[in-house]
Amino acid sequence: MFSSRLDWEARPNRLAEALEKRRLAGLPVLDLTESNPGRAGIEFGAGEILEALDDARSISYEPDARGLLEAREAVARYQGASPDDIVLTASTSEAYSMLFKLLCDPGGEILAPRPSYPLFDYLARLESVEVRHYSLLFHEGWWVEPGEWERRVTPRTRAIVVVNPNNPTGSYLRRGEVERLSRLCADRGIAIVSDEVFADYRLDPSPEIAPTLAGVEDALTFRLGGLSKSCGLPQMKLGWIVVGGPAATRAAAMRRLELIADTYLSVSAPVQHAAARWLARRTPFQERLLSRVRGNLEVLRGFTTPPRVEGGWYAIMRLPATRSEEDWVVDLVDRHGVSIQPGYFYDFQTEPFAIVSLLPKPEIFVEGIRRIGNALDES
Ligand SMILES: Cc1ncc(COP(=O)(O)O)c(C=O)c1O
Known part of the structure; x- marks a missing residue:
């Protein structure tokens, strides 16, 4: 009855399930995937x-x-x-x-x-x-x-x-x-x-x-x-x-x-x-956003060496190859309350990689990266 253009393979997404489970349990998650500047508290002058x-x-x-x-x-x-x-x-x-x-x-x-x-x-x-x-x-x-x-x-x-x-x-x-x-x-x-x-x-x-x-x-x-x-x-x-x-x-x-x-x-x-x-009004907004991105990138560099970031709002982290990308990101949600994206969302050809947004508020970003560091140390 319907067009085959919509026959998408619905891959069960363990990350979405893990996030939902935590939400239902009323447990907080540090969201290092946030990519909406407004939600990340970057001021853009709502009144104007x-x-x-x-x-x-x-x-x-x-x-x-x-x-x-x-x-x-x-x-x-x-x-x-x-x-x-x-x-x-x-x-x-x-x-x-x-x-x-x-x-x-x-x-x-x-x-x-x-x-x-x-x-x-x-x-x-x-x-x-x-x-x-x-x-x-x-x-x-x-x-x-x-x-x-x-x-x-x-x-x-x-x-x-x-x-x-x-x-x-x-x-x-x-x-x-x-x-x-x-x-x-x-x-x-x-x-x-x-x-x-x-x-x-x-x-x-x-x-x-x-x-x-x-x-x-x-x-x-x-x-x-x-x-x-x-x-x-x-x-x-x-x-x-x-x-x-x-x-x-x-x-x-x-x-x-x-x-x-x-x-x-x-x-x-x-x-x-x-x-x-x-x-x-874009320039002052962009300057505030870039200052957030630079600050968070500094935090990330204090903990790991991310591949060179030439522009944009994201950074890539290479994870230890001790488990799959999916196992890493699900475990980070389940046991550490941190959400990041796995490389396969973006079709990386090797793994395990993770993607973090550089937009989150500094207090969230610093704590999220600290917890990722703990998880890596445990592995
Ligand atoms: C590379 C790239 N192109 C396009 C878009 C979509 O932009 P728009 O909101 O204008 O559809 C995005 C959104 O994240 C993006 O990352």
Whole structure:
């Protein structure tokens, strides 16, 4: 009766069960997976955020499929692009869905990094698109081996996704990697989708890092971002696609994206009218968030040597190979009251790894890391 796109294997999740058991027993958990800045107590000025929504223009409905000009102009100033090359979406996830519709027929393929953000498989499947993976290898930093993208591309590949910086490895592409990627994509007529939702949260000033794919001229490029990470406002539901690359292809893509956006008109007027004011306040918020991240990273470094974190909100910990990732994270909840994510959530190819968010309040983070230290000492 139902579409096979929804036939997802429901893997029993022992971590969710362990957390639920603890909750029912009324026992607290130190949550080192928290990734909502608001819940982590990072001040974003609730009063002013809400005030911006109180705008009389929001009472009339005058949609523009690409997004209202004033909001696109605000995103354009922020992204150093033209408002004519921008389409607003309700989220980055929706932006992916629109791009998969734009680029792929059913059965088309996209290449996505591994390890990375776990939603691609679901987003692609809902568009009847297949995900093939390319590997990020770890050797004193994360990198894409020369020839890796070329090996993974097939005649059905329509786009290569990069997440810059990547979640959860916190790694940016190198300038040389961007050159290789754009040359390959230009030669083969493949689009680049660059997820830059964490791009403002750079921690490493090394010049070899490519902080954004803005400026790629030879290949059709879609850069994605949103308020969810730029302003810590996931609940407001505003994202964007910035289109770059050769003028004629860019214009053809924009016409088609406009048609897709016009079919849904999913971004609300109040949010679009408020967007310029919210974006104007992003810098102090981002500074507070970065200061939290740096502080927690220091705490983590006092206890272990996490792989270099170049940007973003997460850090990876290598756990002793005395038991599986799942056993580690379940035991940490059961016996130590600390919640962290196992590497397999992000498709790490070896284990055991764990991912910690660098957003939690310092008192929670310090105590959580101390308890993890005790658990490791016991093992
Ligand atoms: C790499 C990456 N891209 C996209 C998103 C989703 O962002 P949005 O809330 O705009 O859909 C996330 C959320 O965590 C993410 O980590």
